[in-house]
Amino acid sequence: MRFGNLSRQLTALSGPIFVETLLVMMLGAVDTFMLSRYSDNSVAAVGVDNQLMNLVFLLFEIVSLGTSILCSQYIGAGRRDKVIQVVGISLLFNTLFGLAISAVLIFMAEDLLMWMGLRPDLMADGLPYMKIVGGFAFLQAISLSLSASLRSADKAKYPMYVSMVVNVLNIIGNYTLIFGKFGMPALGVEGAAISTSICRLVSVIILFVVLLKKHIPSFPKELFTPFPWGELKNLLKIGIPSAGEHISYSLSQIVITYFINIISNQALATRSYVTNIVMFTFIFAISIAQGGAILIGHLVGMKKIQAAYTIGKRIMRMGVAMSVSLSLLTAIFGKQILSMLTSDPWIITTGASILWVEVLLEHGRALNFFGVNALRSTGDIYFPVNVGICVMWTVQVIGSYVLGISMGWGLVAMWAIFALDENIRGLIFVHRWNSFKWAGKGFVK
Numbered sequence: 001m002r003f004g005n006l007s008r009q010l011t012a013l014s015g016p017i018f019v020e021t022l023l024v025m026m027l028g029a030v031d032t033f034m035l036s037r038y039s040d041n042s043v044a045a046v047g048v049d050n051q052l053m054n055l056v057f058l059l060f061e062i063v064s065l066g067t068s069i070l071c072s073q074y075i076g077a078g079r080r081d082k083v084i085q086v087v088g089i090s091l092l093f094n095t096l097f098g099l100a101i102s103a104v105l106i107f108m109a110e111d112l113l114m115w116m117g118l119r120p121d122l123m124a125d126g127l128p129y130m131k132i133v134g135g136f137a138f139l140q141a142i143s144l145s146l147s148a149s150l151r152s153a154d155k156a157k158y159p160m161y162v163s164m165v166v167n168v169l170n171i172i173g174n175y176t177l178i179f180g181k182f183g184m185p186a187l188g189v190e191g192a193a194i195s196t197s198i199c200r201l202v203s204v205i206i207l208f209v210v211l212l213k214k215h216i217p218s219f220p221k222e223l224f225t226p227f228p229w230g231e232l233k234n235l236l237k238i239g240i241p242s243a244g245e246h247i248s249y250s251l252s253q254i255v256i257t258y259f260i261n262i263i264s265n266q267a268l269a270t271r272s273y274v275t276n277i278v279m280f281t282f283i284f285a286i287s288i289a290q291g292g293a294i295l296i297g298h299l300v301g302m303k304k305i306q307a308a309y310t311i312g313k314r315i316m317r318m319g320v321a322m323s324v325s326l327s328l329l330t331a332i333f334g335k336q337i338l339s340m341l342t343s344d345p346w347i348i349t350t351g352a353s354i355l356w357v358e359v360l361l362e363h364g365r366a367l368n369f370f371g372v373n374a375l376r377s378t379g380d381i382y383f384p385v386n387v388g389i390c391v392m393w394t395v396q397v398i399g400s401y402v403l404g405i406s407m408g409w410g411l412v413a414m415w416a417i418f419a420l421d422e423n424i425r426g427l428i429f430v431h432r433w434n435s436f437k438w439a440g441k442g443f444v445k
Contacts, residue, residue, distance in 0.1 A: 009154075010311060014291030016156035020147075021287050022280070023163035030167070033276075034174045035192060036341045040269045042189050045125035047272030048118050051257045053133060055250040056101055057140055058243055063093050064144035066239035069377055070231070071152035072294050076301025083153070085228045087211075088219045089235060090145040098141030105134025117258045119265065125189040132193035139200040146207035150215055152294055158210045165206065166199045173198060241381040245372055245388035252397050256414070259405050267411050270347045274354050277337055281326040281358065282365055285319035289369040293377035300378050305439045308378065312433055316370040323366040324359060331355040350411055357415040364422030371429020379441035380432070387428050396421035 035042045067090040074082040105112070109130040110123070118126050147159040176184050177191025187194065212218075260267045292315035299308040330337070334355035338348045372384045396418055404414035432438065 010291055010295055013154065013156055013294050014288045016160040017151065017291050018284060018287035020160040020163045022283050023167045030171055030174060033341065034178050035189065040342055040344060041122055041265065042125045043272050044265050044268040045122040046129055046189060047268060048116055048257055049126050049130045051254050052112060052116060055247065055254060056137055058246040058250050059101065060094055060098060060141035060144050061246060062239035062243040063090050063235050064148040065242040066235035067145055068148040068152050069238050069297055070234055071149060072297025072377065073301035075153060076298035081223060084216055084219060085223050085231045086235065087149040087216055088224060089228065089232050091142065094141040094145045098138030102135050102138045105137055106131055109134060116254060117261045119261065128190045129193045132190065132197055136197035136200060139204050142204050143200065143207060146211055149211065153215050155214055158214060159207065162203050162206045166203045169202060170195055170199045238381055241385045242376050244385035248389045249392060252392050255397055256400055259401055260411065262405055263410065266344065266346050270351050270411060273338060273341050273347065274351050277330060278358050281330050281362055282323050284322040285366040285369045288315050288319050289373040293373035296374055297377040312374045316367065316430065319366040319370050320363060323362040327359045327362040331359055353412045354415045357412065357419055361419035361422050364419060364426040367426025367430055368422055371426060371433060374433060375429065375438050378438040380438035383432055384429065387425055391425045392421055395424060
């Protein structure tokens with residue numbers, strides 16, 4: 001396979017994923033921007049809620065990550081029967097698992113938020129948001145499986161189109177329900193939660209129709225009788241370690257949110273604003289890493305190891321260059337951006353300083369996106385999670401507490417530790433890729 005063809009295929013995969021990821025991120029960013037017109041406290045409360053929801057969504061990715069990797073390798077090997085089995089099992093598992101998690105989030109919402117240290121004055125906003133968004137969290141579980149199956153089959157443009165529709169609906173829904181327009185009551189935070197949940201339902205319905213029309217028109221009974229336990233085992237074998245690195249990161253962020261909560265409500269709001277701003281600086285790195293992982297999976301399925309390595313190096317360089325450039329641009333205009341979201345001078349000044357630290361952080365984050373996705377797609381599933389757990393908890397969590405809380409250096413010092421953590425992990429993953437120790441770990445025999 002010629003390198004020019006690989007580059008074109010990478011562009012065809014990454015382009016729609018870029019747009020889809022941008023639009024998915026905008027769902028949360030739109031909530032934050034519109035709620036900032038409502039109050040800084042509502043932004044802080046929803047920011048804490050979303051830390052927990054991010055962890056929940058990562059649990060749902062256990063199976064969807066396995067779906068993407070297995071389908072990519074099976075498609076490369078020409079095993080369509082296996083692809084149908086994997087997608088069917090993924091949808092069934094994530095639906096049942098998602099319903100169970102949603103029930104927990106509804107009935108334990110207040111306890112969970114108290115465990116996270118949400119301040120009593122923020123509970124009035126945080127609790128209803130958690131119950132509504134958490135209650136419909138199972139829709140995200142189904143959506144992740146549907147999107148993973150379509151992406152792995154080079155049909156990433158369809159999830160992109162769905163995200164476009166959902167974002168338009170979310171903007172309209174937020175405007176209507178947060179502020180009470182078009183005769184509807186002004187529901188504030190609850191309105192944002194209702195709008196987001198309705199949009200996720202619409203997304204699932206459209207994606208399922210697309211799956212049946214464009215990828216898998218039916219799930220023949222003979223492929224599931226007897227039940228293909230081996231494929232479920234492979235999904236979990238890939239998914240649990242693969243999601244483990246993400247889950248560990250999300251758990252560490254929950255702990256760090258607890259630390260920041262000790263500082264002040266202003267610090268919580270600053271973190272929420274900055275997090276939503278910087279999402280748009282690393283979106284290119286995420287997209288090309290995910291698109292590249294599908295392409296690398298196809299190449300591994302075809303036993304083209306050198307081609308997989310070469311395209312991986314190209315992905316890494318492109319991701320780092322774009323992330324650093326965008327984060328530098330964001331830092332330059334940091335005060336102006338933050339001034340559009342809040343009038344609090346402490347939040348603006350502190351957030352602008354953090355955005356300069358982000359330039360270094362995004363270098364390491366881009367390396368991480370490449371390394372984790374590339375290694376996972378080859379079947380090297382245990383190394384990223386082992387490195388992630390060891391480094392992020394010893395450097396990021398302990399370091400941020402010592403500098404930010406114990407020594408009292410605050411939020412900017414904590415962000416410097418985050419940057420150190422990202423770069424250490426990123427350089428370890430680059431070394432692993434260059435070592436070729438991932439070769440021969442594929443699932444297609």
